[in-house]
Amino acid sequence: MKTNKRLMLSGDSKAQVGIGTLIIFIAMVLIAAVAASVLIQTSGVLQQQAQSTGNQATREVSSNLIIKSIEGVRAKNSSTIMASDISLMKVKVGLNVGSSPVDLNQLVISITDGSNTNSLLYANNAKTHGSSMADFSDSADASTNLEKLLTSNQSSPGVNARYFFTVQKIRDDDISVSQGNPIMNTGDLVTIYISTVSDGDLAYTSIGDITTSGSQKDSYLDVGPRSTVGMVLTPEAGATTIADFVTPSSYGTKEIISLYP
Numbered sequence: 001m002k003t004n005k006r007l008m009l010s011g012d013s014k015a016q017v018g019i020g021t022l023i024i025f026i027a028m029v030l031i032a033a034v035a036a037s038v039l040i041q042t043s044g045v046l047q048q049q050a051q052s053t054g055n056q057a058t059r060e061v062s063s064n065l066i067i068k069s070i071e072g073v074r075a076k077n078s079s080t081i082m083a084s085d086i087s088l089m090k091v092k093v094g095l096n097v098g099s100s101p102v103d104l105n106q107l108v109i110s111i112t113d114g115s116n117t118n119s120l121l122y123a124n125n126a127k128t129h130g131s132s133m134a135d136f137s138d139s140a141d142a143s144t145n146l147e148k149l150l151t152s153n154q155s156s157p158g159v160n161a162r163y164f165f166t167v168q169k170i171r172d173d174d175i176s177v178s179q180g181n182p183i184m185n186t187g188d189l190v191t192i193y194i195s196t197v198s199d200g201d202l203a204y205t206s207i208g209d210i211t212t213s214g215s216q217k218d219s220y221l222d223v224g225p226r227s228t229v230g231m232v233l234t235p236e237a238g239a240t241t242i243a244d245f246v247t248p249s250s251y252g253t254k255e256i257i258s259l260y261p
Helices: 017-062 127-134 144-150
Strands: 065-072 088-095 107-113 118-123 166-173 189-195 227-233 241-246 256-260
Touching: 065 241, 107 166, 107 189, 127 166, 144 166, 144 189
Parallel strands: 118 166
Antiparallel strands: 065 088, 065 256, 088 189, 107 118, 107 227, 166 189, 227 241
């Protein structure tokens, strides 16, 4: 005879009730909400920082000035009577493919002849440097500002040739480069003028297309034959551009000398 077996399921009918339990439940929900809010905020801040860092890193590697060529110009009285040194450098500059725009207002150029070094700013940056730009004009053409660079002496900061450079655009399809606001975009090409007048060049009457009548000022640089020249272009953002070269052993009868590359 089989024994009848019954399966009994025990039920737990007890539960916590009351105001205390409700308060604990609400507190747990609030804590979870606060924790979620903190995590969301933190992740948002980290994302913004990562994006900002990525953008800065991209600018550092993509904003590149390229020196296409450097030519030297000798001061002269005539086609046969010329200075023994380079009196003016014409630095042809463009942008690398995919580069971000470069504001030449913020460009700093350091140039050395092996003995002396000049750190140069753009000559029309009146917004940053104020009255020290008094000799230069936003509305003047490039040749007028170049003449001021070569021949003028201000009470502050002093001889223009020792503190400034000027720019003339060669190719500028989007009209972004002006004397007052020289912004280079991809495809733009400009010539940067750097005075290298030495004390032996002061008696000559012209430098390139500029008639100086012997009023050019000493830049403290001396770029004669076999000179070791170093040039560093440092933009506001992006990689620096460096050009190091040795001038030819003789300039011969040439007025314009190819120096780089």
